[in-house]
Amino acid sequence: MELTYNERDKVPGSRRLASSVRSILGRQETGIILLCVILTAFFYSRNPAMLAPTTVVSILRTMAFPALIGMGMVQLMIAGEIDLSTGAMMSLGAVFAAKLIRDAGIPIPAAVACSLGAAILVGLTNAFFTVKVGVPAVITTIGTMFIVRGISYSFTNGLPIYPLPAEVGIIGTWRPLGFSFTFFLALGVMIVVQILLIWTRWGSALFATGGNKLAAQVCGINTDRVKTICFVVTSLLAGMAGMLTMSQLPLTPGDPIIGKNLELHILVGVIIGGVSFYGGRGSAVGAFVGVFFIQLVRSGLVIGRFDSFLQTPALGFLLLLAAIFDVLRHRRDEG
Amino acid sequence: MTTKQATPPEASYRQPFYKRVLGVTELGVFAAVAVFFVAFTLADKSMANPANLARMALQGSFLGLAAFAMSFLMIAGEIDLSSGGTAGLSAAVAGVLMMNFGWPEWASCTAALAAAVLVGLLNAFITLKVHMPSFFATLGTSFLVSGLAIWILKGAWFYVADQIPALLKVLNPSPLFALPWIFIALLMAYLVGDFLMRTSRLGPTLMAVGGNRRAAEIVGINVPLVKTLCFVFVSVCCGLAGILVMAYSGTTDASIGDGWLLWVIAIAIIGGGSLQGGTGSIIGAFFGTVLIQIIRMGLLNANVQTNAQGIVIGVILIVAASLDVLRRKSIQY
Numbered sequence: 200m201e202l203t204y205n206e207r208d209k210v211p212g213s214r215r216l217a218s219s220v221r222s223i224l225g226r227q228e229t230g231i232i233l234l235c236v237i238l239t240a241f242f243y244s245r246n247p248a249m250l251a252p253t254t255v256v257s258i259l260r261t262m263a264f265p266a267l268i269g270m271g272m273v274q275l276m277i278a279g280e281i282d283l284s285t286g287a288m289m290s291l292g293a294v295f296a297a298k299l300i301r302d303a304g305i306p307i308p309a310a311v312a313c314s315l316g317a318a319i320l321v322g323l324t325n326a327f328f329t330v331k332v333g334v335p336a337v338i339t340t341i342g343t344m345f346i347v348r349g350i351s352y353s354f355t356n357g358l359p360i361y362p363l364p365a366e367v368g369i370i371g372t373w374r375p376l377g378f379s380f381t382f383f384l385a386l387g388v389m390i391v392v393q394i395l396l397i398w399t400r401w402g403s404a405l406f407a408t409g410g411n412k413l414a415a416q417v418c419g420i421n422t423d424r425v426k427t428i429c430f431v432v433t434s435l436l437a438g439m440a441g442m443l444t445m446s447q448l449p450l451t452p453g454d455p456i457i458g459k460n461l462e463l464h465i466l467v468g469v470i471i472g473g474v475s476f477y478g479g480r481g482s483a484v485g486a487f488v489g490v491f492f493i494q495l496v497r498s499g500l501v502i503g504r505f506d507s508f509l510q511t512p513a514l515g516f517l518l519l520l521a522a523i524f525d526v527l528r529h530r531r532d533e534g
Numbered sequence: 535m536t537t538k539q540a541t542p543p544e545a546s547y548r549q550p551f552y553k554r555v556l557g558v559t560e561l562g563v564f565a566a567v568a569v570f571f572v573a574f575t576l577a578d579k580s581m582a583n584p585a586n587l588a589r590m591a592l593q594g595s596f597l598g599l600a601a602f603a604m605s606f607l608m609i610a611g612e613i614d615l616s617s618g619g620t621a622g623l624s625a626a627v628a629g630v631l632m633m634n635f636g637w638p639e640w641a642s643c644t645a646a647l648a649a650a651v652l653v654g655l656l657n658a659f660i661t662l663k664v665h666m667p668s669f670f671a672t673l674g675t676s677f678l679v680s681g682l683a684i685w686i687l688k689g690a691w692f693y694v695a696d697q698i699p700a701l702l703k704v705l706n707p708s709p710l711f712a713l714p715w716i717f718i719a720l721l722m723a724y725l726v727g728d729f730l731m732r733t734s735r736l737g738p739t740l741m742a743v744g745g746n747r748r749a750a751e752i753v754g755i756n757v758p759l760v761k762t763l764c765f766v767f768v769s770v771c772c773g774l775a776g777i778l779v780m781a782y783s784g785t786t787d788a789s790i791g792d793g794w795l796l797w798v799i800a801i802a803i804i805g806g807g808s809l810q811g812g813t814g815s816i817i818g819a820f821f822g823t824v825l826i827q828i829i830r831m832g833l834l835n836a837n838v839q840t841n842a843q844g845i846v847i848g849v850i851l852i853v854a855a856s857l858d859v860l861r862r863k864s865i866q867y
Contacts, residue, residue, distance in 0.1 A: 342852040349844030512681030519674040
């Protein structure tokens with residue numbers, strides 16, 4: 200029930216409290232957090248190691264990479280597009296930087312910059328075919344997924360690139376408060392994106408682009424540019440996450456297998472967190488919690504001594520469930 | 535808003551001959567087949583030798599079967615991204631039933647196809663009842679299904695070549711130019727399918743469903759039924775293709791269908807199909823299959839490693855999809 204500001208003032212305090220409680224409970228984020236608690240309890244009942252500090256820290260460290268990319272993905276999906284090439288981009292980001300450092304002898308910061316440049320190129324390619332040519336984003340980004348991973352494998356002949364200088368591992372081995380740098384980076388990016396979405400013109404432009412493209416254009420929003428920026432940001436974050444993964448792995452190898460199947464994790468997490476396939480809906484906090492939820496399921500299946508081959512079907516099942524939920528919600532909103 | 539007027543069909547006959555020839559959808563793909571074949575043959579003589587052609591016919595038949603069904607579904611305006619997953623699932627089901635449960639060949643293959651039917655029904659249900667775009671619905675089922683295949687096989691693979699005498703016969707060379715039976719059967723299927731699309735009610739029905747759903751409903755076509763049948767048909771053909779790949783390689787492996795969805799969609803689009811539905815050509819998909827098989831074989835002969843082939847697949851897919859969009863823009867009036 201939507202109340203205008205003036206009417207709301209006349210409502211007695213007790214009912215106002217009840218309505219705000221209901222609106223908190225009605226939010227998707229709350230539902231997911233509740234689910235997380237229930238699942239944690241369930242996995243804990245199968246294996247008390249679930250709540251051991253090492254487990255919790257490792258879950259948070261691992262979820263940081265998809266969460267970081269998810270912060271680009273949430274903007275992209277609010278603007279009504281999708282990117283399935285993120286996992287491949289992680290791989291290329293790591294491999295390209297590693298190749299430049301080891302074989303070309305380029306200093307690390309310059310190699311990182313080159314790698315991010317490659318990520319921007321991939322993002323622009325996605326944007327060009329989706330926005331300018333008009334190919335559906337699913338098809339474009341499945342295509343670039345294969346191209347980018349193919350490039351990454353041909354760079355390395357399928358083998359990890361190492362040894363790299365020890366300096367590559369500096370950021371990855373840094374453990375502020377016992378967590379990882381990437382976790383705090385993802386958290387910081389989440390806060391920034393959430394603020395962008397709620398309070399800035401960029402956020403309004405995103406929601407307008409994804410919600411009603413024509414109306415957005417009439418209002419003077421350059422929807423093509425908005426989408427292009429989103430594609431580039433997503434690829435950029437993916438390239439960054441790839442290099443951070445490399446930095447955190449033991450021996451810091453530029454392994455082309457980095458990011459394999461992670462695009463699914465990101466996509467499912469973001470949708471479970473309340474972002475819509477149809478665009479025009481979603482929040483950074485929700486996406487963050489959704490990605491955490493997926494990591495909880497994946498780690499929980501291992502810790503709860505379930506069959507490890509259950510992981511992929513479980514993710515596929517969750518994706519379908521979240522998507523069906525999204526469609527039903529979309530239909531309710533449309534009336 | 536001006537009303538769009540369809541060009542009457544007679545108009546095409548009034549055009550000069552060369553324009554009518556250029557207007558044939560399949561011409562582009564046919565020309566591409568010729569160009570690539572000549573180019574690869576010039577680069578490597580072994581391309582054109584009969585044994586190689588027979589091998590290409592055999593290997594191309596699996597994808598060709600999936601693309602055959604997919605072109606019907608795409609004309610009806612939907613798409614199935616779970617084709618590779620379904621192929622893997624069918625092979626996994628057949629392999630496990632044969633090896634772990636001792637089922638006979640025919641029973642395990644029937645069960646595998648039944649599993650494929652279920653996948654098709656699931657796709658149809660999510661797309662038509664839940665009203666989720668088939669892009670996303672089948673992307674979800676593809677992960678679900680390929681995950682199930684991995685789970686069924688538990689990462690193992692079975693050597694099944696001794697258990698499948700009947701399936702292996704399908705792959706044997708026939709008296710006709712030593713082409714395998716499966717290729718002859720597939721070619722017949724393509725010809726019959728194309729003939730039916732052009733002469734029977736099948737063509738107008740599918741094109742109406744894919745081109746203008748509302749209009750199709752008004753003239754009394756049961757749109758959900760048509761689409762459901764198409765989804766199931768695609769899944770069954772993909773399942774069959776998966777079983778045949780299993781027979782060809784002699785082993786069951788959950789990754790049988792990895793990367794298929796790209797090839798299959800690329801074939802359908804290259805052959806004149808459209809991501810928007812409503813148009814397409816069955817025989818065009820056949821030439822699309824031939825083209826893709828020539829390119830794959832050419833890459834193999836040129837010693838391009840498997841991982842790098844992904845680059846070529848991706849480029850072909852994006853180029854084909856872009857061509858489709860441009861083609862559609864050019865015929866809008």
